[in-house]
Amino acid sequence: MRPLPAEWSSGDVPRCQVAVIGAGVAGATAALLSARAGYRTVLIEKQKFPRQKVCGCCLNARAIDLLSKLNIQSYLAPFSNVPITATRFYLEGRSAVVEVPKGQAVSRQLLDSSLVDAAKAAGCEFMEQVSAVVLPDKKFLNEESMPDHGSSLNSSSLNRSSLNSSSVVAASESPTKNSRLAATEHDCRLLELRSTGCSNSPESVRHIRADVVLICDGLGQTSLRYFPRLKSTAATNSRIGLGVTIARMPGDRQFREGEIHMAVSRQGYVGTVVLSESELNVAAAVDAVFLQQHRNPADALISIFRDAGVAPPEGLANSHVRGTLPLTQTTECVADQRLFLLGDSAGYVEPFTGEGMAWALTAATRIQPLIGKVLSTGWTESVADEWQQIIFRDCGRRQRICRLLSGSLRFPLLLHPMLTACRIFPAMTRMLVRRMNQISTGQEWK
Numbered sequence: 001m002r003p004l005p006a007e008w009s010s011g012d013v014p015r016c017q018v019a020v021i022g023a024g025v026a027g028a029t030a031a032l033l034s035a036r037a038g039y040r041t042v043l044i045e046k047q048k049f050p051r052q053k054v055c056g057c058c059l060n061a062r063a064i065d066l067l068s069k070l071n072i073q074s075y076l077a078p079f080s081n082v083p084i085t086a087t088r089f090y091l092e093g094r095s096a097v098v099e100v101p102k103g104q105a106v107s108r109q110l111l112d113s114s115l116v117d118a119a120k121a122a123g124c125e126f127m128e129q130v131s132a133v134v135l136p137d138k139k140f141l142n143e144e145s146m147p148d149h150g151s152s153l154n155s156s157s158l159n160r161s162s163l164n165s166s167s168v169v170a171a172s173e174s175p176t177k178n179s180r181l182a183a184t185e186h187d188c189r190l191l192e193l194r195s196t197g198c199s200n201s202p203e204s205v206r207h208i209r210a211d212v213v214l215i216c217d218g219l220g221q222t223s224l225r226y227f228p229r230l231k232s233t234a235a236t237n238s239r240i241g242l243g244v245t246i247a248r249m250p251g252d253r254q255f256r257e258g259e260i261h262m263a264v265s266r267q268g269y270v271g272t273v274v275l276s277e278s279e280l281n282v283a284a285a286v287d288a289v290f291l292q293q294h295r296n297p298a299d300a301l302i303s304i305f306r307d308a309g310v311a312p313p314e315g316l317a318n319s320h321v322r323g324t325l326p327l328t329q330t331t332e333c334v335a336d337q338r339l340f341l342l343g344d345s346a347g348y349v350e351p352f353t354g355e356g357m358a359w360a361l362t363a364a365t366r367i368q369p370l371i372g373k374v375l376s377t378g379w380t381e382s383v384a385d386e387w388q389q390i391i392f393r394d395c396g397r398r399q400r401i402c403r404l405l406s407g408s409l410r411f412p413l414l415l416h417p418m419l420t421a422c423r424i425f426p427a428m429t430r431m432l433v434r435r436m437n438q439i440s441t442g443q444e445w446k
């Protein structure tokens, strides 16, 4: 595991001001802005970058606007950047086109790693192939998770008790014989970092303290194992996300550049976009039961294309389609004792309107003033309340529209009238799409 800068060491455990868990759009952007603000920032990512991500790869007008304000053009240059002007819906052999006010198709592999590069250039420490877990205030740690060397949290650091003894209390979780008592100080959080690359190395487990922790670990919320209060709940009947980036073959002419091709069936929908001359991105939300009825995820996607009346991409049958956890998740509490939840970790709705990256970017920018507050005056409940309000006011309103639209797709009787409405009332459809795409007010930058 890559060592952190020597000047970050405080006692035996290095300390940073801002630790960001997860280097997706939310985490990489939040880390970039924190590093630019001059905070000692570490960005922790469990996968090796660049990595594949299940996503429709479409930036809406709001996301484009927010990205352009980050001034990261020099890092973004290498990624494919195809303007999107329309969505073409297919349903049981019929189709309708809806104009999109402003959109762009981007490779997530390239976008996310460009954001990480920009964060690194701004002074952020990036640790990849490292999985982070936030430790609770009071908890038993296993021997194995605490090697006695290097910058990890060792017995001497515990005995010396730079840790406030009043905060050291036995936890209710089943402690093993070998367990030792550990705790965090009141003015920071303790994270356990585990290498996901070479797990047998003695360097494979470390600890770090952070004044503020941004939880940007996506739908799984794997870093919040000890925080059930912050865990999201999946909606019953939530759909599963599927996705893959594949080679664009000569026979894939039905997928035109600049259009999102949305094949809709009763069991789900599949969006396809051209990422570049040589690549197509396919992403879907499907019913879990429908998925189980197929030999593999690629077959499930192919049957949605067929039901919708459009030929699937040539390379789809032999591709390795990835899946996600249930997509529609609600998180009731998005802040607690120096922890803030951002992006999908703070709740997500099916991606029918492709808004996730705009929500993630909005959260990453809006959190910055609150980080400043915590670093200067410490944690207060009012900071938590403020974040709760921001998430539910800014993202919640749009998520409700998205929930309404994706929910209505489940009712077969509504599907045909909706498609007809798109054709007969294009102005109304455009208005709705504009509302979903609403450009930011600039408030994010105050």
Ligand SMILES: Cc1cc2nc3c(=O)[nH]c(=O)nc-3n(C[C@H](O)[C@H](O)[C@H](O)COP(=O)(O)OP(=O)(O)OC[C@H]3O[C@@H](n4cnc5c(N)ncnc54)[C@H](O)[C@@H]3O)c2cc1C
Residues within 6 Å of the ligand: 021, 022, 023, 024, 025, 026, 027, 044, 045, 046, 047, 053, 054, 055, 056, 057, 058, 059, 060, 063, 130, 131, 132, 133, 216, 217, 218, 219, 220, 221, 222, 223, 241, 242, 243, 283, 284, 285, 324, 327, 342, 343, 344, 345, 348, 351, 353, 354, 355, 356, 357, 358, 360
């Ligand atoms: C099928 C589908 C289609 C979509 N289409 C669109 C679209 O067209 N447009 C759009 O804007 N949005 C779309 N979205 C939504 C979008 O992909 C997400 O909203 C967005 O990626 C959220 O970003 P994030 O940073 O919160 O999470 P993610 O991008 O999921 O990043 C989380 C990161 O955290 C890492 N991680 C997890 N646990 C740990 C840990 N314990 N320690 C360290 N690292 C960890 C993961 O490896 C991952 O890299 C789609 C989603 C799906 C599923």
